Amino acid sequence: MRILDFYSFICLSEVVAGATQDTICPLSPFDRSKESVCADPAIPHDFDTSQLFQNVHDENQKPIGDQSSWTGPEHCVNETCIFANEELGGGMVVLTNRYYAERVKSLPRVSESDSATPPPFYSEEVPGKGIGLVANRTIRKGEVIMVRSPALVAHSGLIVRMEKGAREAFYDSAMSKLPTPRREEFMNQMGEGVHGKIETNCFQLYIDGGKKGSSHLGCYPEISRFNHDCRPNVHYRLSNLTHTTVAVRDIAPGEELSISYIDLLLSHADRTQRLSKWGFQCSCAQCTAGANETAASDARLKRIAQLKADLETFNHTVVTAETGAELVALYHAERLDSYLGHAYTRAALNFALFGDEDRAREYAAAAVDALEREMGPGVADARAMKVLAENPREHWTWGKRRKEKP
Numbered sequence: 001m002r003i004l005d006f007y008s009f010i011c012l013s014e015v016v017a018g019a020t021q022d023t024i025c026p027l028s029p030f031d032r033s034k035e036s037v038c039a040d041p042a043i044p045h046d047f048d049t050s051q052l053f054q055n056v057h058d059e060n061q062k063p064i065g066d067q068s069s070w071t072g073p074e075h076c077v078n079e080t081c082i083f084a085n086e087e088l089g090g091g092m093v094v095l096t097n098r099y100y101a102e103r104v105k106s107l108p109r110v111s112e113s114d115s116a117t118p119p120p121f122y123s124e125e126v127p128g129k130g131i132g133l134v135a136n137r138t139i140r141k142g143e144v145i146m147v148r149s150p151a152l153v154a155h156s157g158l159i160v161r162m163e164k165g166a167r168e169a170f171y172d173s174a175m176s177k178l179p180t181p182r183r184e185e186f187m188n189q190m191g192e193g194v195h196g197k198i199e200t201n202c203f204q205l206y207i208d209g210g211k212k213g214s215s216h217l218g219c220y221p222e223i224s225r226f227n228h229d230c231r232p233n234v235h236y237r238l239s240n241l242t243h244t245t246v247a248v249r250d251i252a253p254g255e256e257l258s259i260s261y262i263d264l265l266l267s268h269a270d271r272t273q274r275l276s277k278w279g280f281q282c283s284c285a286q287c288t289a290g291a292n293e294t295a296a297s298d299a300r301l302k303r304i305a306q307l308k309a310d311l312e313t314f315n316h317t318v319v320t321a322e323t324g325a326e327l328v329a330l331y332h333a334e335r336l337d338s339y340l341g342h343a344y345t346r347a348a349l350n351f352a353l354f355g356d357e358d359r360a361r362e363y364a365a366a367a368v369d370a371l372e373r374e375m376g377p378g379v380a381d382a383r384a385m386k387v388l389a390e391n392p393r394e395h396w397t398w399g400k401r402r403k404e405k406p
């Protein structure tokens with residue numbers, strides 16, 4: 001049995017480029033190489049509207065805006081139409097078919113008031129990267145920086161398939177539905193025309209939990225000013241349509257705020273190749289380090305991949321109680337601050353399997369702290385780790401099967 005099978009009870013989502021998997025299955029903003037993780041692009045044409053609210057309707061959650069504040073469908077090209085809401089987050093347009101529009105309308109409302117106020121950053125030109133966000137005060141690890149709803153949500157497949165001329169007119173019409181400040185914010189983003197801005201700045205979302213054809217792009221104009229760093233100091237998560245950014249380490253005044261656009265566990269060569277698809281060469285400290293440092297980092301990343309594979313195999317004799325601790329130490333050495341939740345989780349479970357009570361408690365408590373920062377307060381994975389931290393001996397993994405090597 002692979003240990004991953006029972007991890008999946010606890011870790012509902014695997015870390016995918018710094019995001020969590022939810023009603024929307026988010027990937028990195030730009031990392032289209034991972035599309036197959038969530039869905040393939042086919043659109044459900046015949047759908048039963050009685051099923052629309054099945055997964056997302058919750059009596060206690062207000063849907064995303066008053067239904068009457070939505071306009072559309074308008075300007076339909078084949079099945080793709082414009083739906084707009086001037087009230088939400090300063091204005092939102094949704095370019096999709098009727099099925100997904102209904103899903104979007106039923107998602108919970110975003111509470112932008114959870115953002116840090118006044119903003120703990122300013123924007124300025126950063127050498128070699130265009131505009132970026134810079135801290136205007138110390139930002140503490142765990143602080144929520146921004147909570148935002150998108151200005152534009154577009155069905156990736158439908159937009160790509162649209163004939164270019166029709167698409168331009170469609171975009172013009174969509175932009176006209178946004179209130180002027182929101183439209184200006186959107187149009188100020190990097191990229192040529194609306195399509196270029198979508199390609200450069202938007203995050204991949206999977207409405208409908210990754211079901212076939214549910215891939216959309218969500219554009220958050222303020223978030224799009226975050227530059228990429230291979231060892232970012234800010235983590236983002238997407239839940240429903242809400243984009244939340246959180247500091248993963250203390251950030252000093254004057255330091256640039258960064259997120260990652262790609263999977264951070266890739267080697268230097270793979271990261272470079274991945275980022276080149278979006279037309280830039282990464283100038284972060286990790287990518288511009290000397291040859292020796294780059295080789296040492298790549299060696300650590302290789303070892304991380306090996307340890308993760310070993311830990312996933314239930315009866316693996318290579319694994320000792322210390323394997324998880326080594327994994328966590330490597331994550332720290334690599335400054336993978338946005339991925340610590342799962343590293344600590346793996347280590348805590350491994351200590352429990354070996355019957356080491358103190359270390360299971362210690363690592364499970366650290367996992368709770370990291371998971372809540374990365375995935376949000378009270379997330380199921382963190383709750384599961386809390387149970388382990390409180391009483392390792394009662395945990396179902398306690399002392400099970402895995403034995404120290406003689």
Ligand SMILES: C[S@@+](CC[C@H](N)C(=O)[O-])C[C@H]1O[C@@H](n2cnc3c(N)ncnc32)[C@H](O)[C@@H]1O
Nearest residue numbers: 129130131190224225226227228280282283284
């Ligand atoms: C989402 S935008 C980020 C904000 C952008 N700098 C601006 O002026 O609006 C992504 C673009 O920023 C630039 N960029 C982001 N991170 C970078 C990095 N680490 N190194 C070099 N350029 C970067 C690239 O041009 C990239 O296509």
